[in-house]
Amino acid sequence: xxxxxxxxxxxxxxxxxxxxxxxxxxxxxxxxxxxxxxxxxxxxxxxxxxxxxxxxxxxxxxxxxxxxxxxxxxxxxxxxxxxxxxxxxxxxxxxxxxxxxxxxxxxxxxxxxxxxxxxxxxxxxxxxxxxxxxxxxxxxxxxxxxxxxxxxxxxxxxxxxxxxxxxxxxxxxxxxxxxxxxxxxxxxxxxxxxxxxxxxxxx
Amino acid sequence: xxxxxxxxxxxxxxxxxxxxxxxxxxxxxxxxxxxxxxxxxxxxxxxxxxxxxxxxxxxxxxxxxxxxxxxxxxxxxxxxxxxxxxxxxxxxxxxxxxxxxxxxxxxxxxxxxxxxxxxxxxxxxxxxxxxxxxxxxxxxxxxxxxxxxxxxxxxxxxxxxxxxxxxxxxxxxxxxxxxxxxxxxxxxxxxxxxxxx
Numbered sequence: 001x002x003x004x005x006x007x008x009x010x011x012x013x014x015x016x017x018x019x020x021x022x023x024x025x026x027x028x029x030x031x032x033x034x035x036x037x038x039x040x041x042x043x044x045x046x047x048x049x050x051x052x053x054x055x056x057x058x059x060x061x062x063x064x065x066x067x068x069x070x071x072x073x074x075x076x077x078x079x080x081x082x083x084x085x086x087x088x089x090x091x092x093x094x095x096x097x098x099x100x101x102x103x104x105x106x107x108x109x110x111x112x113x114x115x116x117x118x119x120x121x122x123x124x125x126x127x128x129x130x131x132x133x134x135x136x137x138x139x140x141x142x143x144x145x146x147x148x149x150x151x152x153x154x155x156x157x158x159x160x161x162x163x164x165x166x167x168x169x170x171x172x173x174x175x176x177x178x179x180x181x182x183x184x185x186x187x188x189x190x191x192x193x194x195x196x197x198x199x200x201x202x203x
Numbered sequence: 204x205x206x207x208x209x210x211x212x213x214x215x216x217x218x219x220x221x222x223x224x225x226x227x228x229x230x231x232x233x234x235x236x237x238x239x240x241x242x243x244x245x246x247x248x249x250x251x252x253x254x255x256x257x258x259x260x261x262x263x264x265x266x267x268x269x270x271x272x273x274x275x276x277x278x279x280x281x282x283x284x285x286x287x288x289x290x291x292x293x294x295x296x297x298x299x300x301x302x303x304x305x306x307x308x309x310x311x312x313x314x315x316x317x318x319x320x321x322x323x324x325x326x327x328x329x330x331x332x333x334x335x336x337x338x339x340x341x342x343x344x345x346x347x348x349x350x351x352x353x354x355x356x357x358x359x360x361x362x363x364x365x366x367x368x369x370x371x372x373x374x375x376x377x378x379x380x381x382x383x384x385x386x387x388x389x390x391x392x393x394x395x396x397x398x399x400x
Contacts, residue, residue, distance in 0.1 A: 031228040071317070072288065079281040087277060102327030105280045109320040111232045177391065178226045182384030186377050193372035 217345030252347030259343030
């Protein structure tokens with residue numbers, strides 16, 4: 001039972017129950033960094049780390065948390081892990097830390113973290129919650145990376161800071177500006193909904 | 204820039220050119236889920252403005268008078284979120300006690316606000332940009348008003364959209380994001396006027 005359940009926990013957040021497409025959770029703090037692939041990667045790793053470990057921690061503590069103050073406890077645990085991410089980034093990658101600015105701290109209020117903890121970690125065993133945290137984090141990360149890929153490529157003609165398209169390419173500067181993020185997310189949402197809805201019809 | 208005018212410039216910049224929702228994508232979750240009705244949007248918008256202006260100022264005091272002297276800056280995330288949560292709880296109790304009408308109008312939105320990214324975001328921006336106390340207050344107020352304007356405009360458009368035919372996959376959040384994109388483009392039109400640093 002355990003193995004099948006683990007696998008199921010891992011796979012569902014990647015496709016049908018992707019937190020971004022289905023629940024539109026957690027786009028607040030991270031959409032802002034999707035104009036560069038590298039920033040998005042670092043930010044996504046931060047979210048995966050925070051989500052997985054805070055799910056795990058809170059799942060261990062779930063029996064001892066009084067339900068009246070549970071939001072407060074959740075926030076404290078999440079904030080602790082975010083501080084770890086922030087300090088590590090500041091120490092080992094100061095340029096990235098500078099360019100991400102306040103957005104690392106905003107992982108705390110990222111709805112996806114709180115959402116997965118409320119919906120999953122508080123009802124399930126630690127290992128399962130850890131897997132759910134990692135899977136939801138990856139499901140979230142690949143959507144953002146896809147958005148960042150398109151935005152950076154069209155907006156600057158480069159990927160990961162390396163020029164890909166030649167001098168014939170005219171940069172779509174709207175892509176790296178705020179409206180580009182909104183449009184790209186809307187388009188991805190549209191495609192994903194159409195694809196997953198067709199699958200659901202077949203079943 | 205003139206010392207006296209700087210807070211005012213920051214106020215307008217925060218409300219229009221650097222609108223916290225449309226340029227920094229903060230507060231998107233509640234923006235997308237609540238913007239279906241004008242009345243509820245107005246309620247949430249007012250609550251956000253109020254809480255943002257006061258908590259940003261409060262966090263300035265906590266940061267510069269407590270955290271900096273004790274060299275505890277790295278604890279700012281935890282401290283800011285506690286201040287915001289405690290403040291929201293306090294306001295909820297006060298208006299529940301003294302104003303029944305206001306409690307029914309704003310009460311349900313207050314718990315939502317604790318996890319609104321925009322509130323914490325304003326406090327973090329205030330630290331990074333190193334504002335003075337007065338500037339911080341105007342920045343918080345301006346950001347709140349900017350958020351209010353954005354959600355009201357969105358709610359107005361979405362009410363009209365109810366009668367429109369939208370592709371199934373785009374209905375709901377998808378179309379709201381596209382509208383937000385156009386609104387962000389419109390707000391970019393202000394950007395030549397004032398810049399914020």
